[in-house]
Amino acid sequence: MSEKIIVIENLVKRFPVGEGEFTALSDINLSFEKGEFSGIVGPSGSGKTTLLNIIGSLDSPTEGSCTVMGKRISDLSHKQSAQLRNMHIGFIFQVYNLLPVYTVFENVEFALLLQKRSATARKKAVMEALEWVGLEKMADKKPSKLSGGEGQRVAIARAMVKRPELVLADEPTANLDAKNAHAILQTMKKLNEELKTTFLFSTHDEKVMAYLNRLIHLEDGKVAQDEWVTAKSTR
Amino acid sequence: MKIAFKLAFKNLIGAGLRTWLNVAVLAFCFIVIVFYNGFLNGWQNQGRQDAMDWEYGHGQLLHANYNPYDVFSIQNGHGNLSAEKTEDLSAVLVRQASVYPKGRMNPVLLKGISIDQKVIKLPIKLLAQSDVEFPVLIGKRMAETLKVKAGDQVLLRWRDKNGTYDAANITVEAIFESKVATIDNGQIWLGLDKLREMTGLTNEASYFIAHEAYQPTAIAGWEFQALSTLLKDFDAAVQAERIASVIIYSVLLALGLLAVFDTQVLSIFRRQKEIGTYIALGMTRNQVLKIFTIEGSMYSIFGGIAGIILGAPLFFYTLSQGINVGSEIEGMGVQFADVIYPTFGLTLLAGTFVILVFTATLVSFLPARKISKLNPVYALKGRIS
Ligand SMILES: Nc1ncnc2c1ncn2[C@@H]1O[C@H](COP(=O)(O)OP(=O)(O)OP(=O)(O)O)[C@@H](O)[C@H]1O
Ligand SMILES: [Mg+2]
Numbered sequence: 001m002s003e004k005i006i007v008i009e010n011l012v013k014r015f016p017v018g019e020g021e022f023t024a025l026s027d028i029n030l031s032f033e034k035g036e037f038s039g040i041v042g043p044s045g046s047g048k049t050t051l052l053n054i055i056g057s058l059d060s061p062t063e064g065s066c067t068v069m070g071k072r073i074s075d076l077s078h079k080q081s082a083q084l085r086n087m088h089i090g091f092i093f094q095v096y097n098l099l100p101v102y103t104v105f106e107n108v109e110f111a112l113l114l115q116k117r118s119a120t121a122r123k124k125a126v127m128e129a130l131e132w133v134g135l136e137k138m139a140d141k142k143p144s145k146l147s148g149g150e151g152q153r154v155a156i157a158r159a160m161v162k163r164p165e166l167v168l169a170d171e172p173t174a175n176l177d178a179k180n181a182h183a184i185l186q187t188m189k190k191l192n193e194e195l196k197t198t199f200l201f202s203t204h205d206e207k208v209m210a211y212l213n214r215l216i217h218l219e220d221g222k223v224a225q226d227e228w229v230t231a232k233s234t235r
Numbered sequence: 236m237k238i239a240f241k242l243a244f245k246n247l248i249g250a251g252l253r254t255w256l257n258v259a260v261l262a263f264c265f266i267v268i269v270f271y272n273g274f275l276n277g278w279q280n281q282g283r284q285d286a287m288d289w290e291y292g293h294g295q296l297l298h299a300n301y302n303p304y305d306v307f308s309i310q311n312g313h314g315n316l317s318a319e320k321t322e323d324l325s326a327v328l329v330r331q332a333s334v335y336p337k338g339r340m341n342p343v344l345l346k347g348i349s350i351d352q353k354v355i356k357l358p359i360k361l362l363a364q365s366d367v368e369f370p371v372l373i374g375k376r377m378a379e380t381l382k383v384k385a386g387d388q389v390l391l392r393w394r395d396k397n398g399t400y401d402a403a404n405i406t407v408e409a410i411f412e413s414k415v416a417t418i419d420n421g422q423i424w425l426g427l428d429k430l431r432e433m434t435g436l437t438n439e440a441s442y443f444i445a446h447e448a449y450q451p452t453a454i455a456g457w458e459f460q461a462l463s464t465l466l467k468d469f470d471a472a473v474q475a476e477r478i479a480s481v482i483i484y485s486v487l488l489a490l491g492l493l494a495v496f497d498t499q500v501l502s503i504f505r506r507q508k509e510i511g512t513y514i515a516l517g518m519t520r521n522q523v524l525k526i527f528t529i530e531g532s533m534y535s536i537f538g539g540i541a542g543i544i545l546g547a548p549l550f551f552y553t554l555s556q557g558i559n560v561g562s563e564i565e566g567m568g569v570q571f572a573d574v575i576y577p578t579f580g581l582t583l584l585a586g587t588f589v590i591l592v593f594t595a596t597l598v599s600f601l602p603a604r605k606i607s608k609l610n611p612v613y614a615l616k617g618r619i620s
Contacts, residue, residue, distance in 0.1 A: 057514060058611045080520050086517020093615065101249020102521050147496050158516075191430045 004167035005166055006032040006055055007197050010064035013050055015223075024050045025221040027095055028064070032163070032200065037231065039193045048202035051218070055200065056089055056168050057081035060108035069165060076134035087113050090159025090197075092169040096151040098143035104130070104154050107137040111162045133187055149180030156184060160191055168214060170202045178207065184209045189231075239525035246526070247533055254534070257494050261538025261591060264491040266546040268484045274558060275480065275549070280578055281414075283441075289415040291465045292354045292444035296324060299456050301441045311345070314456055323449035325352045326440035328430050334405070334423070336381045338492050343584050344422045345393065347430030354444045357371045357418065361409045362426055370408035371430075374419025387411050391423075394586055396435025400540020414573070465611035468487035488591075494596045499527065499602035503609070504619065510606055511614030517539040524607035532592055539588040540606045555575050568607065 013025040025047045030036060040048045043214040053059040054066050055075045066073045069088055076084065090111075098107050108129055112122045133153035138227075143151060152172060159167050169188070173181035189211055192199050201208055209215060210231070217225040247254045287293070297303075304516045309329050316324075328347040333340050348355075350363045369391075373381070383389060388404045395401045405423070413419060432435055445451070451459040493534025502510075513523055557574035614620050 055613050056515070079521075082514070082517050082519040084517075085515060085616060089517075091515045093515075095508070097515075097615070098509055099512065101246055106245070113241075114517050116238075176387075232289070233282070 003034045004031050005034045005036075005069060006030070006200070007057075007067045008064070010068075011054070011066055012060045012063035013047070013053075013054065013059075014062045021142065023221055025054075025061075025089040028223060030216065030223065030226070031114075034198055035192070035196045036214060037189065037199045037212055038165075038214035038216065039203050039209060039212040040216045040218055041203055042224075043204060047221040048218055050099060050221075052168050052170050052200065052202050055086055055166075056091060063185050063212050086111060087162070088165050090164040090167040092152070092155050092161065092172045093165060094171040094174045095141075096155040098151060098154055100143055103145075104135060104141050104143065104146070107143065107154055108158045108161050111158065115162065121229075125161050126157075129157040132160060133157045133184075134193060144149075147180075148175055149177075149183060152176060152180070152184055153187065156187060156191075160195075160197070163195060164197065166198045172201070173203070173207070173208055174207050175180065181207050182207070238520060239529050243526050243529040243533055246530055247537075253498060254537075255571045256378060257491075257498060258537040260491045261535050261595065262541035262545055264484070264487050265539050265542030265587060265591055267487055268445045268590075269542070269546060269579060269583060270549065270553075270577070270584050271480055271483075272477075272587070273553075273579040275477055275578070276583065277558075277577035278577050281468070281575060282469055282473070284471060286338065286466060286469060287462065291462055292325070293447050294445040294451065294455050294459060294461045295465060295603060296451070296454070296459050298441055298443065298459055301329070306344075309441065312432045313436060313439045313441045314442065315510075316443075316454070316457070320454060320523055323445035323446040325349055325354045325446070326427060327425060327442050327490045328434075328439055329441040330393060330430065330434055330436075330438060332423075334393055335390040335392070336383055337339050337385075341381060342421070345430055346418075346422055347427040348424065350426045350428075352444075354446050355418075356413070357424060358409065358411050359424055359426070365406075365408045367406040368419040369403055369405045370413060370425070371405045372409055372424040373407055374422070375410050375412050375415060377421045377422060378407070380421070382405050388534045393433060395433065401532055409472070415512045435567070442600060460528045486561050486593060491538070492594055495531050496598045496602065498534075499531055499599050499606075502527065503602065506618045507614040508608065509610055509616055511611045511616075515610040515615065520607040526604050527603030528596060529575050529607050531603065532596040534599075535595030538595075540589050543584065550577075550579050554579065555610065578595060 005203070005213055008028050008030045011025060011028040012023065014021040014023050016022075016109045028051065037041060040051060044131050050059070054061055054073060055068060055077060057068065068084065073081070103124055108126045111160070112125060117125070127136060127139070130139060133156050135150060135153055135157065138146065138150065138154075143154065146154065152175075155172075159169075167188075172184065172188075176184065185208060188199055191197055200213065203209065212229065213231045214226070214228050216223060217227075220228070263449055289518060298312050298314050300308055302308040313328060325348065329345075330345045331342065332345045333342050335341070343483055348357065348359055350359055352359060357372070361371060373383075378384065381389065387407050389407070391405045392402045394399055405425075410599070411419075431439065445459075500502050510523060513526075554577065557576045559574050609619060
């Protein structure tokens, strides 16, 4: 009855380096089901970000295939991959990458503008998303006025506002203290449970791992271990 | 497109000082271009009008042997025309002579025109009311050359109908002021009948000045020069000035556009995370291209609007007060009024605006295209250098 949202088969990613090539990912075979709350873990340089970028269609595999929501990433045109990201994938970055000239509201609204939703629909969705992360009172603030924890919560609201099927979070807690890290993880876990959004993390933070149901260990671009674990409760 | 405008607008407002610097530079370009072109237009319109009012009327019918630029043509460059052919024409007879103010000899041209002519503004009718024996009219430049004032007497020598010298004392009845130097320098104006009588050239004329109603027809031995032909040299002088000014604008505009271009190129580096974020959020390359191109165009739109607002006081002031260019530049060979009233037409304003926006869009487009093709993975990492 479960549905595969991501299927990766024999994926290889090489980067040209000087004269030769560097293999960042090799022989990756993975699949993720809808509603998973999983993480790719591993030391720095193991290829976590590279894998997430390919799943998010910001990059494409050198060999093998990566299929997201039934679409092969390497077959997508620029327009199609933009469409996939806009409609179905939310990104959360280590540095929040909020747009500095926009208010919190406008930052969250952005994806909906691209979707050409009506102003009333946008307003409703944005306020709801800000409520999820507890920032409804900050709507008119500029990102520069926010604390790190608040900034990352805005980024979560921005990723979630369009209710994507998949959220890719690349080291979302790396710049946060423990308290804020737990707060945003709980928020995400809650959204995962309520909206059935699939979350895929990249992290080497123990705090994050504690919330995950599945840990995929990457080492030197290869999957070293793929384990299901009992996650910390949100209550 | 609407989103791109909205986002570009927000980005520019958000960028603060950088935006206003670019806008200020472009507004300055706009004001200079509009102002100088308005000045040239005003100069050209006024110069043409003055030349018409004071010298050319609505064209001139010249005796085939008469060439106004060749003094040797004067001797035989005259003839007569029957009355029905001179309808709507005012005759002018030109002869050579000399005057002797304080005993120094000065060669002059005597120009006779009907005392009651109305085709040019020359106030020759003043001579009709004179009670002196031999009144003449001269311009202020000529008065300066001869160092004479109104009321002064000067000895005039000319050749009569037999070719022998005759002499008389002429009295400067009045000194007229005209912006047209070519009816003033080296010339003495007197009644046509008087000059014809002095030289025995009854019914003769060197040329005729056409009235508005005049219908040119081919007349053997005479040549009609339309106003546009007569103004050719003047128009060419203005045109030369325009070409020179285009070079100045181009340099100025290039500097303004360089500021926009520079901002755009810097964006590739300064705003790469923002660009990566746009793409991660699902913007297409085309949308990114649009935002950045529109940002560039918007500088020029703001610049043009700011130019109109900031320039308005200057434009209105010079429209009502004129620009005093002084008479020093008169020696340049082209007619120059002392005060020039610029003309700022809608065409000038709109045309300058369009040029500004078009060029700014063009210089924004190329860097924006590069921006839109950035690899989002590198851009997000801030790795583009
Ligand atoms: N564009 C590139 N060109 C060359 N090498 C690259 C490129 N991108 C990544 N790499 C290399 O690929 C490897 C994996 O990089 P990646 O960023 O995926 O690691 P990571 O697991 O996310 O590390 P971190 O925990 O530090 O973020 C690294 O050794 C990195 O140097
Ligand atoms: Mg990484």
